Amino acid sequence: xxxxLNDDQREFRALLRAFVDKEIVPVARDWEHSGRYxxxxxxxxxxxxxxxxxxxxxxxxxxxxxxxxALVFEEISRGWMGVAGILGSxxxxxxxxxxxxTEEQKRRYxxxxxxxxxxxxxxxxxxxxxxxxxxxxxxxxxxGDHYVVTGTKTWITNARHADPLPVLVKxxxxxxxxxxxxxxxxxxxxxxxxxxxxxIPKLGYKGTExxxxxxxxxxxxxxxxLGGVEGRGMQQALSALEWGRVNISAxxxxxxxxxxxxxLAYSGQRKAFGRPIADFQAVQLQLASLATALQAAxxxxxxxxxxxxxxxxxxxxxxAKIFCSEVALQAAxxxxxxxxxxxxxxEYEVERLYRDAVLMSIGEGTNDVLRTVVAKALTxxxxxxxxxx
Numbered sequence: 001x002x003x004x005l006n007d008d009q010r011e012f013r014a015l016l017r018a019f020v021d022k023e024i025v026p027v028a029r030d031w032e033h034s035g036r037y038x039x040x041x042x043x044x045x046x047x048x049x050x051x052x053x054x055x056x057x058x059x060x061x062x063x064x065x066x067x068x069x070a071l072v073f074e075e076i077s078r079g080w081m082g083v084a085g086i087l088g089s090x091x092x093x094x095x096x097x098x099x100x101x102t103e104e105q106k107r108r109y110x111x112x113x114x115x116x117x118x119x120x121x122x123x124x125x126x127x128x129x130x131x132x133x134x135x136x137x138x139x140x141x142x143x144g145d146h147y148v149v150t151g152t153k154t155w156i157t158n159a160r161h162a163d164p165l166p167v168l169v170k171x172x173x174x175x176x177x178x179x180x181x182x183x184x185x186x187x188x189x190x191x192x193x194x195x196x197x198x199x200i201p202k203l204g205y206k207g208t209e210x211x212x213x214x215x216x217x218x219x220x221x222x223x224x225x226l227g228g229v230e231g232r233g234m235q236q237a238l239s240a241l242e243w244g245r246v247n248i249s250a251x252x253x254x255x256x257x258x259x260x261x262x263x264l265a266y267s268g269q270r271k272a273f274g275r276p277i278a279d280f281q282a283v284q285l286q287l288a289s290l291a292t293a294l295q296a297a298x299x300x301x302x303x304x305x306x307x308x309x310x311x312x313x314x315x316x317x318x319x320a321k322i323f324c325s326e327v328a329l330q331a332a333x334x335x336x337x338x339x340x341x342x343x344x345x346x347e348y349e350v351e352r353l354y355r356d357a358v359l360m361s362i363g364e365g366t367n368d369v370l371r372t373v374v375a376k377a378l379t380x381x382x383x384x385x386x387x388x389x
Contacts, residue, residue, distance in 0.1 A: 077254025
């Protein structure tokens with residue numbers, strides 16, 4: 001049993017860490033508060049090849065293993081979770097195209113997506129359908145060599161930069177069960193009838209846009225049907241979301257790590273009654289609990305990522321996402337408490353960590369729904385707890 005990263009992973013983490021410390025940490029608070037788009041950080045992502053982390057090497061990508069994939073989101077989120085979102089949805093969409101696209105679709109899109117010349121996201125969520133993807137209302141009616149697409153998608157990360165945007169639709173609205181009538185279309189940004197209508201104001205998760213997208217009779221070529229066969233959209237989306245839960249778990253670890261770092265540093269600087277507050281047992285207990293939960297979350301994330309490498313891992317990634325997202329929120333709260341009144345000030349990092357942590361229990365499936373996913377896998381015998389689980 002080996003709990004260590006291999007040499008390549010350690011070297012990669014060191015490169016990521018140096019980039020984050022130099023290019024993200026110094027600007028994150030000011031840019032987040034001002035609403036400034038992080039163009040320079042995006043250019044850094046391009047230079048490092050990070051837009052290609054889930055793209056096969058033959059199309060110009062890095063094709064990272066799942067643990068190295070997790071390291072990307074852990075390190076970037078330690079600096080600023082919001083900008084990790086720019087890579088998050090993009091990398092999942094690239095993974096989906098690489099796994100399920102036709103050869104023509106891969107050749108057309110993946111090289112540009114790997115370089116960052118193109119960006120993408122995933123158009124799943126709708127105003128009346130979030131976690132319940134089978135409840136979507138967006139339809140795609142076949143009309144000759146095109147599909148006519150009508151519907152609205154919301155909370156779409158990278159929407160203003162996505163080209164193409166994979167959109168989950170119902171090609172057969174009457175299918176039973178519903179997932180058999182669902183497909184994914186790759187919608188190009190210049191498609192007539194495709195409009196990004198508004199940016200959604202948010203508590204946290206700043207740095208990347210979250211938008212509403214309207215498809216009003218948008219005509220999408222039939223050649224843009226992912227994989228070329230109708231009725232496989234749900235399975236295609238779920239295969240990407242497995243990596244997405246590793247992504248969210250790793251982002252949560254990054255938030256928790258920064259919360260711990262800030263709390264530890266502040267406890268050594270702040271004095272009360274003539275002594276650093278780190279000398280007081282109450283603060284020591286908070287720091288010890290935070291550090292313990294953080295390290296447990298990190299190990300669970302890497303374990304889940306390794307399970308993805310070995311094959312399908314719905315239950316394992318669900319467990320990791322549930323646990324790590326709750327650790328992130330508690331770590332942010334504990335860091336606020338260590339900072340006292342200053343933790344509530346926008347002049348310190350921890351209030352941003354708290355606002356960003358809240359989203360982690362919602363993204364890629366809410367924690368309550370994921371608990372049912374885990375439970376069903378356990379009762380079916382698809383997953384086990386203990387050695388071999």
